[in-house]
Amino acid sequence: APMWLRVNRQQHSREAYLDLLAEAGIEAIAEPLSADAVRLPVAVPVNSLPGFAQGAVSVQDLSAQQVADALQAPLGARVLDACAAPGGKSAHLLERDPSLQLLALDVDARRLQRIRETFARTGVGAQAQVLAVDATDTTVWWDGKPFDAVLLDAPCSATGIIRRQPDVLLHRRAEDIVALAALQARLLDALWTVLRPGGVLLYSTCSILRQENGQQVADFLVRTPDAQVQALPDAFGHEVAGNRQRLPGEQGGDGFFYARLVKAAQD
Ligand SMILES: C[S@@+](CC[C@H](N)C(=O)[O-])C[C@H]1O[C@@H](n2cnc3c(N)ncnc32)[C@H](O)[C@@H]1O
Incomplete structure (x- = not known):
């Protein structure tokens, strides 16, 4: 696999950083x-x-970087990153728009500490809120103010990153996938309730399995009448039922899945 870098816009333009390289x-x-x-x-x-130590650049696969492209949060938006650790995608969102009002959650307090480290190195996130909570437990952490955009970069089988971590294949069992798919469904349902009408929830995984991707979204759409898929272009991989999927190595990126879900506006 190639090595992918993400240039921190707050420090250098991509062109300027290419000169430094x-x-x-x-x-x-x-x-x-x-x-x-x-x-x-x-x-x-x-x-x-x-400038790596100063946060001029981060190592992040192309597929992971495109989450920010797929979410396209409006400037200054109130954004929830529900499964945020170690904070790569949160940091990217803030490098693109430091005026975002970001809340980053992760259930794993130890991994949550890595979000703070990521923010400290990249020099973003001073205003962001970071909480160690179960994102499905909205009564615990939500103040009742709806979010303009929600990123659900879901816990998944990681079957999309086998070219970098082949041991994924040794450790995953069929019952794990069932449990992960059930957790993803619970996260989708809970996070939908904190999204404002007209807002966007981006569901992403680094999985290549149907149960976690196309099937997961299809089931969600059946039980969620105010949800609709908004099509993403070819830059995000090949199309699966209106969503986008990349297989490991496709367009040079990791295996990945993107579903851009829009909540119907109130009339
Ligand atoms: C794919 S990783 C997130 C990667 C992160 N978005 C990034 O770009 O650096 C999934 C994360 O979900 C967290 N997680 C799992 N179950 C959760 C839950 N119920 N609530 C919040 N976070 C959860 C895991 O601890 C893990 O850090």
């Missing part, structure tokens, strides 16, 4: 599919990347 003798290509993405044909240690 060239000066450091690191071969790099601007990726046309996503605005902050840079592909390194040959991987290098992160500490050799100009």
